[in-house]
Amino acid sequence: xxxxxxxxxxxxxxxxxxxxxxxxxxxxxxxxxxxxxxxxxxxxxxxxxxxxxxxxxxxxxxxxxxxxxxxxxxxxxxxxxxxxxxxxxxxxxxxxxxxxxxxxxxxxxxxxxxxxxxxxxxxxxxxxxxxxxxxxxxxxxxxxxxxxxxxxxxxxxxxxxxxxxxxxxxxxxxxxxxxxxxxxxxxxxxxxxxxxxxxxxxxxxxxxxxxxxxxxxxxxxxxxxxxxxxxxxxxxxxxxxxxxxxxxxxxxxxxxxxxxxxxxxxxxxxxxxxxxxxxxxxxxxxxxxxxxxxxxxxxxxxxxxxxxxxxxxxxxxxxxxxxxxxxxxxxxxxxxxxxxxxxxxxxxxxxxxxxxxxxxxxxxxxxxxxxxxxxxxxxxxxxxxxxxxxxxxxxxxxxxxxxxxxxxxxxxxxxxxxxxxxxxxxxxxxxxxxxxxxxxxxxxxxxxxxxxxxxxxxxxxxxxxxxxxxxxxxxxxxxxxxxxxxxxxxxxxxxxxxxxxxxxxxxxxxxxxxxxxxxxxxxxxxxxxxxxxxxxxxxxxxxxxxxxxxxxxxxxxxxxxxxxxxxxxxxxxxxxxxxxxxxxxxxxxxxxxxxxxxxxxxxxxxxxxxxxxxxxxxxxxxxxxxxxxxxxxxxxxxxxxxxxxxxxxxxxxxx
Numbered sequence: 001x002x003x004x005x006x007x008x009x010x011x012x013x014x015x016x017x018x019x020x021x022x023x024x025x026x027x028x029x030x031x032x033x034x035x036x037x038x039x040x041x042x043x044x045x046x047x048x049x050x051x052x053x054x055x056x057x058x059x060x061x062x063x064x065x066x067x068x069x070x071x072x073x074x075x076x077x078x079x080x081x082x083x084x085x086x087x088x089x090x091x092x093x094x095x096x097x098x099x100x101x102x103x104x105x106x107x108x109x110x111x112x113x114x115x116x117x118x119x120x121x122x123x124x125x126x127x128x129x130x131x132x133x134x135x136x137x138x139x140x141x142x143x144x145x146x147x148x149x150x151x152x153x154x155x156x157x158x159x160x161x162x163x164x165x166x167x168x169x170x171x172x173x174x175x176x177x178x179x180x181x182x183x184x185x186x187x188x189x190x191x192x193x194x195x196x197x198x199x200x201x202x203x204x205x206x207x208x209x210x211x212x213x214x215x216x217x218x219x220x221x222x223x224x225x226x227x228x229x230x231x232x233x234x235x236x237x238x239x240x241x242x243x244x245x246x247x248x249x250x251x252x253x254x255x256x257x258x259x260x261x262x263x264x265x266x267x268x269x270x271x272x273x274x275x276x277x278x279x280x281x282x283x284x285x286x287x288x289x290x291x292x293x294x295x296x297x298x299x300x301x302x303x304x305x306x307x308x309x310x311x312x313x314x315x316x317x318x319x320x321x322x323x324x325x326x327x328x329x330x331x332x333x334x335x336x337x338x339x340x341x342x343x344x345x346x347x348x349x350x351x352x353x354x355x356x357x358x359x360x361x362x363x364x365x366x367x368x369x370x371x372x373x374x375x376x377x378x379x380x381x382x383x384x385x386x387x388x389x390x391x392x393x394x395x396x397x398x399x400x401x402x403x404x405x406x407x408x409x410x411x412x413x414x415x416x417x418x419x420x421x422x423x424x425x426x427x428x429x430x431x432x433x434x435x436x437x438x439x440x441x442x443x444x445x446x447x448x449x450x451x452x453x454x455x456x457x458x459x460x461x462x463x464x465x466x467x468x469x470x471x472x473x474x475x476x477x478x479x480x481x482x483x484x485x486x487x488x489x490x491x492x493x494x495x496x497x498x499x500x501x502x503x504x505x506x507x508x509x510x511x512x513x514x515x516x517x518x519x520x521x522x523x524x525x526x527x528x529x530x531x532x533x534x535x536x537x538x539x540x541x542x543x544x545x546x547x548x549x550x551x552x553x554x555x556x557x558x559x560x561x562x563x564x565x566x567x568x569x570x571x572x573x574x575x576x577x578x579x580x581x582x583x584x585x586x587x588x589x590x591x592x593x594x595x596x597x598x599x600x601x602x603x604x605x606x607x608x609x610x611x612x613x614x615x616x617x618x619x620x621x622x623x624x625x626x627x628x629x630x631x632x633x634x635x636x637x638x639x640x641x642x643x644x645x646x647x648x649x650x651x652x653x654x655x
Contacts, residue, residue, distance in 0.1 A: 267297030
C-alpha cells in the first residue's frame, strides 16, 4: 500500500491515526509544505496541488479532528488551505477548537492570495492584522470589493509600489485618485508614468495636474535611478503602442535629463516620430539633442521613410545631421529612377556633408572633434557605393567653399579632412598653415604634403614675435634649420630672439638658447649669451613666467656683463626669482642696488616683496646702524597715516 493510497482513503488513514499514531508522520508527504518559512506564493501553489488530497477530509469534521489530533503540524496546512480556497466553515471549526492564531500566522496572506474576501473579513473580525510586508501582487485589485475592504482596514497595503503599478496599468482612476493624498511624490510620479506607458494618457494628465495642485510645485527629479526608470516607462509606452504616452512622459521629464541622457532618449523616440509622421516632433527632438544621435538609432528610422513623399523631410534632417548620409542613401537613392534628378541629389548630399547653409551664405561646417572624418568617409562611401562621378566632388570643393573648409580643418588639426580636400583639388596656403595651424596639421604638411618645402625666413621671424604654441615654433624651427644653409642660421636666430624679446615670448628665447647650445661649442655658446645679454635683460623685465630659466641660462656670463643692474628696475621680475637666484644676482660685485627699489619692496604689501627687501637691504648696506636707519624710514612711510592701538616697532617687525 502506497502512501498516496493511504492518504486518499479516509477510513484507512483514520484507523492508522487511531491505532498507529506515529506512522502518520512517515506517510503524509506534507513536511516541506508545512514549513513555517514557506513563501505565500509557494504555499499557494502547494495548496492547490494538495486540493485533491485534503478534499476527502474537509467533508468529515470528526475525521478532521482525529487527523489534527494525530499530527499537530497538519493544523497549519489545513488552515492555510481553507483560507486560500475559501472554506470559512472549517476555519471557524478550527478556531473554536484550537484558536487560529496559535495554528497559523499567515492566513490573511492566504485569503488575499485566494481572493477570498469573506475569509479575510472573518479573519480580521477574530483579531488578525493584515501584514505590511505582504506582496500585494497577489491581490486581485480588479475586484472593487477587495480594494474597498483593504483600503478601509489596512490602507498602507494599498500604497505599495506594486499596488500603484497595478492600478495605474489597468487605468483604475477611482482608486488612484483616492490614494493620491496618501502617497509621496515618487509614487505619484510612478502613477502617471505607468498610466501613460500603458496608454492611459488622459488619466496620466489628470493625475499630474491634480498632484501639482496638491503639492503646489513642479516636481524636481533627482536620484541616480531617475533616468533609468523614466526611460523604461518611455520604452514600455512604445512597446504597447502608446506613442502619445511616450512623448507625454518625455516632455514632462525632458527638462530634468542631462544632455547625455537626453541624447539617448531622443535616439529611441526618433524612430516612433518618423513612424507616426510627426515631423514637427522630429525637428524638436533633433534640436534638443544638438543633432547628436547614435547611428544605429538613426538607422532604425529608415524603414519608416516614405519615398518620394518624405524627400523634403529627409533633406531637412540631413542638413542638421550629415552623418545620416550613408544611411539615407541606402534607402533613398535606389528609389530615384530619373538619372538627372539623381545626380542633383548626389551633389546635394555631398554638399551637406561638408557645408551648412545659413540664409544666403554657404560656409564650412564647424566640426567638433573628429566627427568630420565620418562625414568625409560618408562622402567617399557615397561615391564608391553608387559609382558617382567624382567630378561632382571637385565642383563642390572648388572656390571659396573649399578654401573655407580647408582653413577650418587646418585650425582644428583635422588631418582626414585635409587629406580628402587635397584629393579633390583644394590647396593648402603655407603661410596660413604655419600661422594658424595646429601641431598635427603642420607636421602633416611638412611630412606628407610638401616634404621639400623651404620655410621663408620672414615667416619664421614672424612666428617668433606672435603668440604661438611653443611646440609649433619648435617644429617649424627644426624643419627650417635642417633645410637651410648653416651660414645664415645664427643671423636668423638672433632676429628671432630679438622679436621674441620685444613681444615677451620667453619660452621661445629659452628654446633658441638651448638649441644654439646643442649644436655649438661652449666658447661659441658663451659668446652667443654675451651678444644677447641685452635681450635677456629686456625679456627678464617683461616676463611673468620663466624668469628662473632665463636666469639659469645667462648666469654663467653675468660676471662678464656690466649693466646687470638694469634687471633691478623690475620689481615683478625680482619677485618671480627664487631666493637662490636673487642672492646670486645681488652678490655680483658691480651691481648697484637703487635705494628706491629697496623702499618700494618695503612698501609693497607682499610676503615675497618683504623677502626681496631683506635680501636687497643686506646686500646694499653692510653697516648695521645705517641699515637700521633705512628700515626706520621705510617703516614710517609704510604705516604713515594709519592708526594703531600699539604702534609697531622695528624690532617687533623682525628687524
